[in-house]
Each structure stands twice: as structure tokens, then as C-alpha cells.
Amino acid sequence: xxxxxxxxxxxxxxDPATGARAGFLSTxxxxxxxxxFMPVGTQATVKTLSTHEVEALGAAIIxxxxxxxxxxxxxxxxxxxxxxxxxxNWQRPILTDSGGFQVFSLSATNTIDDEGVTFRSHIDGxxxxxxxERAMAIQEQLGADIVMAFDECAPHPSxxxxxxxxxxxxxxxxxxxxxxxxxxxxxxxxxxxxxxxxDLRRESAVFVAEQPVTGCxxxxxxxxxxxxxxxxxxxxxxxxxxxxxxxxxxxxxxxEDLIEGIARGVxxxxxxxxxxxxxxxxxxxxxxxxxxxxxxxxxxxxPIEVGCDCYACVHHTRAYIRHLLRAEEALGQRxxxxxxxxxxxxxxxxxxxxxxxxxxxxxxxxxxxxFQPVPDAVRAAQREAYGRRKERG
Amino acid sequence: xxxxxxxxxxxxxxDPATGARAGFLSTxxxxxxxxxFMPVGTQATVKTLSTHEVEALGAAIIxxxxxxxxxxxxxxxxxxxxxxxxxxNWQRPILTDSGGFQVFSLSATNTIDDEGVTFRSHIDGxxxxxxxERAMAIQEQLGADIVMAFDECAPHPSxxxxxxxxxxxxxxxxxxxxxxxxxxxxxxxxxxxxxxxxDLRRESAVFVAEQPVTGCxxxxxxxxxxxxxxxxxxxxxxxxxxxxxxxxxxxxxxxEDLIEGIARGVxxxxxxxxxxxxxxxxxxxxxxxxxxxxxxxxxxxxPIEVGCDCYACVHHTRAYIRHLLRAEEALGQRxxxxxxxxxxxxxxxxxxxxxxxxxxxxxxxxxxxxFQPVPDAVRAAQREAYGRRKERG
Numbered sequence: 001x002x003x004x005x006x007x008x009x010x011x012x013x014x015d016p017a018t019g020a021r022a023g024f025l026s027t028x029x030x031x032x033x034x035x036x037f038m039p040v041g042t043q044a045t046v047k048t049l050s051t052h053e054v055e056a057l058g059a060a061i062i063x064x065x066x067x068x069x070x071x072x073x074x075x076x077x078x079x080x081x082x083x084x085x086x087x088x089n090w091q092r093p094i095l096t097d098s099g100g101f102q103v104f105s106l107s108a109t110n111t112i113d114d115e116g117v118t119f120r121s122h123i124d125g126x127x128x129x130x131x132x133e134r135a136m137a138i139q140e141q142l143g144a145d146i147v148m149a150f151d152e153c154a155p156h157p158s159x160x161x162x163x164x165x166x167x168x169x170x171x172x173x174x175x176x177x178x179x180x181x182x183x184x185x186x187x188x189x190x191x192x193x194x195x196x197x198x199d200l201r202r203e204s205a206v207f208v209a210e211q212p213v214t215g216c217x218x219x220x221x222x223x224x225x226x227x228x229x230x231x232x233x234x235x236x237x238x239x240x241x242x243x244x245x246x247x248x249x250x251x252x253x254x255x256e257d258l259i260e261g262i263a264r265g266v267x268x269x270x271x272x273x274x275x276x277x278x279x280x281x282x283x284x285x286x287x288x289x290x291x292x293x294x295x296x297x298x299x300x301x302x303p304i305e306v307g308c309d310c311y312a313c314v315h316h317t318r319a320y321i322r323h324l325l326r327a328e329e330a331l332g333q334r335x336x337x338x339x340x341x342x343x344x345x346x347x348x349x350x351x352x353x354x355x356x357x358x359x360x361x362x363x364x365x366x367x368x369x370x371f372q373p374v375p376d377a378v379r380a381a382q383r384e385a386y387g388r389r390k391e392r393g
Numbered sequence: 394x395x396x397x398x399x400x401x402x403x404x405x406x407x408d409p410a411t412g413a414r415a416g417f418l419s420t421x422x423x424x425x426x427x428x429x430f431m432p433v434g435t436q437a438t439v440k441t442l443s444t445h446e447v448e449a450l451g452a453a454i455i456x457x458x459x460x461x462x463x464x465x466x467x468x469x470x471x472x473x474x475x476x477x478x479x480x481x482n483w484q485r486p487i488l489t490d491s492g493g494f495q496v497f498s499l500s501a502t503n504t505i506d507d508e509g510v511t512f513r514s515h516i517d518g519x520x521x522x523x524x525x526e527r528a529m530a531i532q533e534q535l536g537a538d539i540v541m542a543f544d545e546c547a548p549h550p551s552x553x554x555x556x557x558x559x560x561x562x563x564x565x566x567x568x569x570x571x572x573x574x575x576x577x578x579x580x581x582x583x584x585x586x587x588x589x590x591x592d593l594r595r596e597s598a599v600f601v602a603e604q605p606v607t608g609c610x611x612x613x614x615x616x617x618x619x620x621x622x623x624x625x626x627x628x629x630x631x632x633x634x635x636x637x638x639x640x641x642x643x644x645x646x647x648x649e650d651l652i653e654g655i656a657r658g659v660x661x662x663x664x665x666x667x668x669x670x671x672x673x674x675x676x677x678x679x680x681x682x683x684x685x686x687x688x689x690x691x692x693x694x695x696p697i698e699v700g701c702d703c704y705a706c707v708h709h710t711r712a713y714i715r716h717l718l719r720a721e722e723a724l725g726q727r728x729x730x731x732x733x734x735x736x737x738x739x740x741x742x743x744x745x746x747x748x749x750x751x752x753x754x755x756x757x758x759x760x761x762x763x764f765q766p767v768p769d770a771v772r773a774a775q776r777e778a779y780g781r782r783k784e785r786g
Binding site for chain 1: 437438440441444465473704708709710712713715716720722725726
């Protein structure tokens, strides 16, 4: 079978008032209802969770990182053991990124040329080289259902000149990825770049839209720019993308950004936020983010979120989870992670239902009126503290 | 109801050839088949595991640490939230130690007198005082089914004079614990001390045997002495203990020690070994301990132990678990912990069946012929490296 047969994207419904879409993306490992949030399993594990827990959270697909798996345990080893699905015992769909983002953000050193990128491992300093062809070959060894084109995400901020050069390189690399790709049971997504420049974003979107790819990803957003700018770039991009292909906004995971992304026609998201915030003791509720380490919860016998159906909320109190987090017990990090991932997956389910009912506009308004986002200044400080770029999907 | 009604110990069977015993200990939170291994949940969590996972492993009872919980989150707080069972959402029996061992091994500083012990918290340096009466009151706040007398475990090695003084103090403190104890839904166990001196061991065992306690614990073994010495002290002790009360060997958890302990008439064990070893990447098999980090397992697609029914062995390969451990992923530590705890619980189940079938002698021989224990020298080095005394139950 050709990828066309294995990867059908059926748009079930479009919200008439916004650009929100509901659909199904079929893959060799199962169907994915969209909009969808993909938990990140960087090193072949969604941090702190077992695959059965990720399944129980309702995750229809997870993301894993090519750069990390290539370096450790090695893509040869994973191929020998039957591919990533079998290696980690996860039977649902997987998407792997191309390693492009990580070689720039995470490697010890890197030098880029039009052919590819030479870099040193952040683990042991060893020297490696990624090219579009190599990125495709490694992803074929891993065997994910969806594979990403090798791209260059220019740092933010960059000059128009550099951003254009990086965009052009990304386009040439996409053509080489398309030519190099072999496995019919994998679908390739192209990536739109263009930084914070409307004309480049538009040009890049038009280019990717014209390529024979299964889906279109939007890269280079959520890299430190103000939210209105991010939303504007996103709108400009999705306006140029074909309606009959899935759109994936990379590395975005704040609840309010998901809601705004869906309104602009995005179908897929991934982010380390729910897992990373959970490990740091932060949890989402419909009112906003709470810090579980706060003294305020010391004797609180309510769940993190009253009414949530996740394992943490059904079985444990804020007081207990706070104790575990303070005592640096792994279970505390796990319970907060479980809640945060489930929060986003429930949010996607509710969004999908609202789209199907032609009520996405009201749903979005209601959610955003109640949910207090983290102020930009706090977000910036945390980005600094957590090294947010280090692990993005 | 009186403790006598709530805590029945029925000795179902005694192996005619060895001293091994099989029985049931009933508690307000359920019956415990003996011999039993109790996983350690120091800070109200068996490290890396959820309560449902501990239940699924077949744990009939867990141990938790008074010293740790008193300091954080505080026994007042746990009492306010309905006691330890409710706080951590564990419905089966719990045993709490008295804090005696930890105030000596773990606190920042401590000074002992005949009344009690004054110590500084290892967490924040704050000053506290434990007496037998206080240890009982704290354990009543926690609400475990089985509570332990406040004792002094003399360091090893100690002079006969010091060991006798510590033993005498432990005996006086046991009398005070018996007088102070109030809750009828809790059973008190006394503790035999006496170091490595046969006469003191015998004297202490006789003393504890004569007290109105529900069970008799054996403390101060496995503290660095050679194994033959430990087994000899154990035999001397159990010979003096009443047959109709459960015997609990504290802090012991090597598979070979459990097998030898059962042969000497012990009914209950606890130890951090399965959890701590798991977090360090070591796992038990019927042939002995393996280091999961070893390169040898890099491409091994077998479970940790072929035929084991634990979650880790049913779902994951050595190669995957090794990868997770190398990458310092929490799931790797969890999977190794799950296997090790299940290994000991399966061992106890097999031992019990062998006792019931009058075949314990052969069972013991077969197990010990196959299982290669860790050499004493390696054990001593690891004791040093891991700070083994820091967390013992």
C-alpha cells in the first residue's frame, strides 16, 4: 500500500464561525481524532509514565525525539529490536521529529552548511553529522508512523536575511527528504519556517503546501515572541495551507495556546509542558495553573481538580501530592504529570465536541474567560530557568 | 474490641525438619499470610510505586517510617487528614517503626539519656525529642495497624558493656511503651536487642517473650556482621520466643537471608533492598543479582526474569529497561523496583507453599544452590556507598 492509502485524513467538521476543524487521521497503528495533543516521549518514555498509563490517559499518539534516540540507545539498536513501537511497547501511533531542532538547541557545538549539520553529542561530546538524507534514514530505523522533514529553526530573534536563508535551506532540505524517504508505512510532514516575518511565513507556507507531503507542520513559534505575534504568524501560515492535510503546530502546549491554535485551524500539537510542569510541581486547573508546593495545599483533602477523571484526581489529595513533591518522591512527579497530560487531552476532547456542535466560538470564550494564563514575564523567567528549548519535540 | 480480638495470629503449619512456620496474622485492615515480606514506604510511598502497583505486586502489608513522617509532613497533619491509610490511600495493613533506629542513624546530631533521645532533623536542623511515650503518641496519630516499641539499636561493633546498657534501656522503654499505648486497634511489637553477644540476645529474647505484646521483633541484625554470625544470633533469639506470636526480623531483605530467616522461625521481614537496588539498576533473578546497566543486556529482548509475572517482565525487555536506567528515566527505576519487590513476594509465597507441603528443607536447599549471593566484600563496599543505614525500616 502507498502512504496515500495508509494515511487518510478525513475532515469531519469545520466550525463555521472560526477556523476550527475536527477530523480523523488514520495511520498504520490506528486512527487519531483531531484536534489532538501528543505527549512527548523524548527518550522512548513519556517521563515518569508507563505506556499503559499513557494509554489510559487517552493519548492517541505520542512524539519521540530522533536526536536523543539516535545518540542513546542508538537507532541501529532500536531497529535491531524491531523498531520504536516494539522497543518501548507502545502500540498506538508515534511521530518522530527530525532532530533538526535539537541539533541546534541541545548539542554541545554545531556548524551548519547547505548540506547538513555537524554537531557534538551533549552526552559524551562525540562528533556526528545529520543531513536530510540521514535524518530520514534514522527515522526509518525508528519506524514511527509520522516522520518530520529535517529543518533549520532560526534562533529568535534573527534578521530578515538570516531568517530567509534558513527558510530557503529548510525548503531545499524538504525536497531532499521527499526524495530520500522510502518506507511506505511512514508519512512525511513538511515544516513551515519564516520566523516572525509575515512575508517569509506566507512564502514558506505556500512552498510546503505545494509539496507531496502528508501533513504540514508549523515550526519556529513559541520561541519567546509575545503571544499576539505568535497568533498572527500562525494565522498567516494556516491561511496558505491546504485544507485537506493535517496541520501540526510544533512544541506548543499551554492550554490557552491550544485553544487559540485550534481556532486558527491547527489539528495537532505537542509539548513537554504538561510533563515538565508536573515534575516541577505545577498543575493545570480550569482556573489556571497552581503550584502544588504552596503551603496553601498542606492540609487540602481535595483532588488537584475536582471532577477530573485522571488517576491522580480520583485517588489522591492535594495534601498527599504536595507531601510527595516536597519529599522529592517520584510518585509525586508522576501524579502531577498524569493530571497535566489528562488535562490537555480532556481539553482536546471538549474542543472537538464543541467543533462538532458548531459551538467552538463560545467554548473558546468560556475557557479563556475562566483560565488565567501565566503572565509573559513569569513565562520568560521560567523559560530561562527550565531551559525550555532543551527538550522540545 | 481488644487488641487480642483484632490481632489473631494463627499458626497454620510448622515444617517438621526446620523451624519454618506458616500462618495468618489478622489485623483491622486485613489478614496477612506469613511468612511475609513488607515493602518499605518510608515517606508514605513505596519509592517510585503507586499504591495500586504495590497492591498488584501482592504486598499484604507495608512498612512506613515514624521518624520521616513525624518530620515531614508531620504526624499532626496526617492525623488531621484521617491517618496514614487514608493520607496515602492504602487500604491494607501498615506497620510503623518507632523512629528509634532513624534518630540514631539518620538525624544530624543526637544525645541519648535514660528518658529518651534529643536530636536534630536531617532536613532542617530543627531540634526534637523522642521518648517511648512520644513514639507511641506519634504512632497513634499515624494509625498503623502494627506499632513498634521505641528501642536503642547499639552501633556495631559495640562493647559488651555498652550493648548491655542499650539492651537494658530498650527493655525499660518497652515497659513504658506498653504502659503508654492506648489505641485498641493497634498492636504493639517489642524488640529484642543484644548485639552479637549470645548471652545478651538470650536475655533480651526472654525479656520480650514475657511482655504482653502482640509480636516479637528482632532488631540489630544485618548491621555489618558476617552472615554466619547473624544466623547464629537469630537462632539463639527465636529459640526463646513464644511460638504463638509472630516474629519479625527487622531490616532484612536479601533473598538468601529471608530463606535462612524463615528456616529459623521468622514470620515477617522488611527491607529497602528491593526498592533501593532497583533504583540503582540491580535486579534479582533465581540465579542471583544482575546489573541491568551492564552492556551485556544492550540488545537483550528477554524480560529481567523469564517466567516472572510482574508488570516489568510481562511488558518490557532488559534492553529497554537498561536504556531507561542509563538515560535516568524514572520508568526504568520503577520497572526494576517492581520486579525486585515482586521477586521477594513470590519467594515468600513459594516458601509458604513449601512449608505447608512439609518440603521447606528441600526448597531452601534448591534455592540456595542456584542463587549466587553477593560476596561479603562487595556487600560491604555497597553498604558504604549507598549509606544503607539511612533509610532502614
